[in-house]
Amino acid sequence: MRTIRWTAWILVVLVAGLTVAVLVSPNIRDNLLGKPGTGSGVAAIGGAFTMVDHTGKPVSDRDFVGKPSVYFFGFTHCPDVCPTSLYDISTLMEDLGPEADKLNVSFVTVDPERDTAQVMSDYISPFDSRIVGLTGTPEQVSDMTKAFRVFSRKVNLEDGGYTMDHTATIYLMDAEGTFAGTIAYGEDTETALGKLRNLIARS
Amino acid sequence: MRKFALTLATLVALALPLTAQADDHAKKTHTAGDITVSDHWTRAMPPAAAVGGGFMVITNAGSEPDRLVGLSTPRAGSGEVHEMKMDGGVMKMRELADGLEIPAGGSVTLEPGGYHVMFMGVEDGFKEGEMIPVTLVFEKAGALEIMMPAGPVGSKMHPGHTH
Numbered sequence: 001m002r003t004i005r006w007t008a009w010i011l012v013v014l015v016a017g018l019t020v021a022v023l024v025s026p027n028i029r030d031n032l033l034g035k036p037g038t039g040s041g042v043a044a045i046g047g048a049f050t051m052v053d054h055t056g057k058p059v060s061d062r063d064f065v066g067k068p069s070v071y072f073f074g075f076t077h078c079p080d081v082c083p084t085s086l087y088d089i090s091t092l093m094e095d096l097g098p099e100a101d102k103l104n105v106s107f108v109t110v111d112p113e114r115d116t117a118q119v120m121s122d123y124i125s126p127f128d129s130r131i132v133g134l135t136g137t138p139e140q141v142s143d144m145t146k147a148f149r150v151f152s153r154k155v156n157l158e159d160g161g162y163t164m165d166h167t168a169t170i171y172l173m174d175a176e177g178t179f180a181g182t183i184a185y186g187e188d189t190e191t192a193l194g195k196l197r198n199l200i201a202r203s
Numbered sequence: 204m205r206k207f208a209l210t211l212a213t214l215v216a217l218a219l220p221l222t223a224q225a226d227d228h229a230k231k232t233h234t235a236g237d238i239t240v241s242d243h244w245t246r247a248m249p250p251a252a253a254v255g256g257g258f259m260v261i262t263n264a265g266s267e268p269d270r271l272v273g274l275s276t277p278r279a280g281s282g283e284v285h286e287m288k289m290d291g292g293v294m295k296m297r298e299l300a301d302g303l304e305i306p307a308g309g310s311v312t313l314e315p316g317g318y319h320v321m322f323m324g325v326e327d328g329f330k331e332g333e334m335i336p337v338t339l340v341f342e343k344a345g346a347l348e349i350m351m352p353a354g355p356v357g358s359k360m361h362p363g364h365t366h
């Protein structure tokens with residue numbers, strides 16, 4: 001009986017000590033809980049990239065710091081999801097009105113072979129004029145998709161052409177360029193609008 | 204004045220059946236054998252886009268399944284029957300190599316995010332309000348010509364629906 005009581009006390013002391021250590025030592029805390037911001041516990045989404053915008057101007061992640069950013073990935077040889085996403089985002093931006101000026105919104109191609117800056121510029125022209133198209137060399141695009149943990153893969157079609165499998169999730173980053181959440185493909189308008197308002201309010 | 208009124212009346216009289224006809228055309232159903240196609244539509248393409256999707260409801264009144272095996276349109280280099288799927292947040296599009304089965308006594312809906320007929324190699328992009336002639340080919344019912352109205356870029360429903 002006495003042994004059990006002693007063991008219990010030792011356990012209590014150990015747990016209390018560990019708790020204090022976690023609270024006091026940033027190193028132990030970060031190891032156990034993941035560093036806020038860089039997230040050692042969770043795979044970090046985002047980071048440095050260099051691309052070319054739809055006007056042909058070189059841009060990097062630094063150009064998107066200062067305002068929260070919305071990124072979504074697609075390609076112009078896409079009959080369904082990509083124009084739908086662009087349309088949905090344009091509608092959300094219209095609903096936000098001038099508030100949407102506080103956001104960077106980028107449509108990033110996963111198909112740099114076909115999507116030149118000129119093609120991107122033409123393709124996004126019917127949508128909200130605040131949307132920026134991003135393309136680059138195949139290496140630049142692959143670096144950016146890797147940084148965002150975006151999956152993309154070329155799939156050949158019967159007629160000799162190809163299509164791209166790709167992540168259709170919309171990524172939200174705060175004004176410092178740190179990952180702040182996602183909007184799923186087809187998420188309902190009210191939820192998506194709430195997330196964007198939140199993102200603007202927090203920054 | 205009277206002449207003006209008369210001209211106006213004539214114009215209205217001429218225009219009425221025209222608009223009615225256009226409306227009718229978009230909503231019309233097309234039938235070949237046991238297969239009926241309704242609510243068919245496509246959408247305007249952004250400039251520089253070379254591909255587009257077509258959507259519709261296909262009903263099979265027969266006692267045997269049929270298959271949509273192909274399609275063509277003078278507006279595209281080629282056409283295929285495709286399926287779109289979301290797989291863990293990843294969009295995947297595939298050709299249905301064996302076509303799309305329309306079950307006996309049942310119907311299949313082609314809609315954004317699911318099945319579609321895909322137009323590839325489009326040089327002169329579809330514009331909103333245009334009618335796109337498409338020939339669908341069914342294994343049993345044969346060829347069926349339809350006219351697909353083009354809705355706005357990126358829209359998710361038939362242009363005839365107002366909600």
Ligand SMILES: [Cu+2]
Pocket residue numbers: 079285286296319320321
């Ligand atoms: Cu397709």
